[in-house]
Amino acid sequence: MTRRLHLRLLRAASWIVPRDERADWLAEWTAELWYVERKCARATDFCLGAFRDAWWLRRYALNPTLRHILRLETPRQCLTVLTAAAALAVFFAFHLPGARNALVAPPYRNPGTLMMISTNGNPPDKASVTAGKYLSLAAGGGHWLTAVAFYQPAEMHVRWGTQTVAIRGARASDGLFDLLGVPIIHVPHRPELVVTESTWRRFGERGLLVDGRRVEVAAIIANDAWRLPGSFDAWLLLDESGLAALPAVPEGFVIGRGRPNLPDRAFWHILIPKSEGQFYNFVCMRPFQPVSVVTVVGLIFASCMILLGTASLPFGNYPIRRHFPRSTRIRRWLFLWVKLSLVLVILIFGALDQVAVIGTPISQVGVVVFFLAFRWVITDQKKRCPICLRVLANPVRIGRPSQTFLEWYGTELMCTEGHGLLHVAETTTSYCVRQEWTYLDSSWSGLFSDAAGQTAAR
Amino acid sequence: MGEKSLSHTAAMILQAIGAGFFYGFSIMETTGLPSGTVYPALRRLERDGLIRSQWEKQSAADAALRPPRKYYKLTTSGAATLEAAQERYPLLARLIPQAQEQDV
Numbered sequence: 001m002t003r004r005l006h007l008r009l010l011r012a013a014s015w016i017v018p019r020d021e022r023a024d025w026l027a028e029w030t031a032e033l034w035y036v037e038r039k040c041a042r043a044t045d046f047c048l049g050a051f052r053d054a055w056w057l058r059r060y061a062l063n064p065t066l067r068h069i070l071r072l073e074t075p076r077q078c079l080t081v082l083t084a085a086a087a088l089a090v091f092f093a094f095h096l097p098g099a100r101n102a103l104v105a106p107p108y109r110n111p112g113t114l115m116m117i118s119t120n121g122n123p124p125d126k127a128s129v130t131a132g133k134y135l136s137l138a139a140g141g142g143h144w145l146t147a148v149a150f151y152q153p154a155e156m157h158v159r160w161g162t163q164t165v166a167i168r169g170a171r172a173s174d175g176l177f178d179l180l181g182v183p184i185i186h187v188p189h190r191p192e193l194v195v196t197e198s199t200w201r202r203f204g205e206r207g208l209l210v211d212g213r214r215v216e217v218a219a220i221i222a223n224d225a226w227r228l229p230g231s232f233d234a235w236l237l238l239d240e241s242g243l244a245a246l247p248a249v250p251e252g253f254v255i256g257r258g259r260p261n262l263p264d265r266a267f268w269h270i271l272i273p274k275s276e277g278q279f280y281n282f283v284c285m286r287p288f289q290p291v292s293v294v295t296v297v298g299l300i301f302a303s304c305m306i307l308l309g310t311a312s313l314p315f316g317n318y319p320i321r322r323h324f325p326r327s328t329r330i331r332r333w334l335f336l337w338v339k340l341s342l343v344l345v346i347l348i349f350g351a352l353d354q355v356a357v358i359g360t361p362i363s364q365v366g367v368v369v370f371f372l373a374f375r376w377v378i379t380d381q382k383k384r385c386p387i388c389l390r391v392l393a394n395p396v397r398i399g400r401p402s403q404t405f406l407e408w409y410g411t412e413l414m415c416t417e418g419h420g421l422l423h424v425a426e427t428t429t430s431y432c433v434r435q436e437w438t439y440l441d442s443s444w445s446g447l448f449s450d451a452a453g454q455t456a457a458r
Numbered sequence: 459m460g461e462k463s464l465s466h467t468a469a470m471i472l473q474a475i476g477a478g479f480f481y482g483f484s485i486m487e488t489t490g491l492p493s494g495t496v497y498p499a500l501r502r503l504e505r506d507g508l509i510r511s512q513w514e515k516q517s518a519a520d521a522a523l524r525p526p527r528k529y530y531k532l533t534t535s536g537a538a539t540l541e542a543a544q545e546r547y548p549l550l551a552r553l554i555p556q557a558q559e560q561d562v
Contacts, residue, residue, distance in 0.1 A: 028482065031525035032493075052494035396465060
């Protein structure tokens, strides 16, 4: 039974090993297990060590440059990776519609009172409302909404000269742009078309033949003015009778403007009678909610509080040496603050990206993520050389727990550039409260002359 | 060829191999180091050309009624590095003396 468990552990670890080395690796560990089981009772510990070995092989299988970058060994690598991550988070925040709406106010009148409305339990950014349901809501939703509008994605074919061009279109209720507060000039007795700037430049005519009907361009809006779900080149505005004639499929989107006295809730339900004892259940959600500074500050504060209570914040004892200029110490602190700033950028913009992609608001999980990120900033700083800011290497365990009353025991790490040694005590004692740094003078430089040797020793 | 600086752990493992402890478990037993330290260190030493590995023949293992072992041997470069490490860590040789009997 126990042997089977051990073999399963080894097999599980073997999945971490690169495929071409897996069989050989598993054969070696299985063979070694045979001896361990006969010699001692700590076979489970032995098998757990296999995960470390497997992980090492997996890491080594990576491209050497990538491996070094992922270790964030040098300060330059660390800041480059963090800057790239921050740039990506900012880029996505300004390009994902949900995140962008939280950062940049949309060009609509009172965007805070606008609401996306869905049905059948669908998220508001998914087309889920038929034109028929929309007309029921428009007729019976006046208690909650001052106005509602509908749009249904549909490919449109524009006759242009001798050829027909397909564009991304939407059939919309004629009040859509009035509801949003985008000014358009209504044209009597003719279907109206609202187009984007680029579509206008493409065709350049007021009168167009769309799906076999003559329509008039009533307004041109900026290319980035549309911030609601869907991506369109033109909107064909239809009156109530035109909407009633629309097919039930594909379904469309409904946007509404809530009454000012509505409670400030993230979402709520509107029930509209359908038939005797039956209702349409509409879910309303505000699409344009600016970033709450209070929420962000609250997250940072809460995670800092957890950090204060759970982590050791002092960086350790680093004796000030005359031959190390003040600029070296300033550089170390500057590195910490730049790292912290970049992590904050990643966290805040990453949270916006997460809201845009997953759709769930920043919650208690956010506090844990902030806390872990801040904790990483501190632990990363602690395991770096104070002179060159490289990650320390060669961890060596020194002493035994039985030495506690005679001498310290713990781990000793070294700077591969030969700047010094870091002593990290296993348990805090009155004579060893924090980690201690020992500078090595130039007489040690002979040990660190061979760069290849440093790699071998890591 | 330049000598390579070794951590104390790597030097101990190299000394164990040099002393005649040729496979993973015997190195673990001799050095007292855990499996999670010994095996990755063996991979590093092999990657750096200080040791090389070879599976023993199945017939030899069958004759001894045990699974085949993967043996590690010092390369010329490894032997030179061990010599340098012994000079740097004089206690190494006393910590891990020559193996009396190689089998378990």
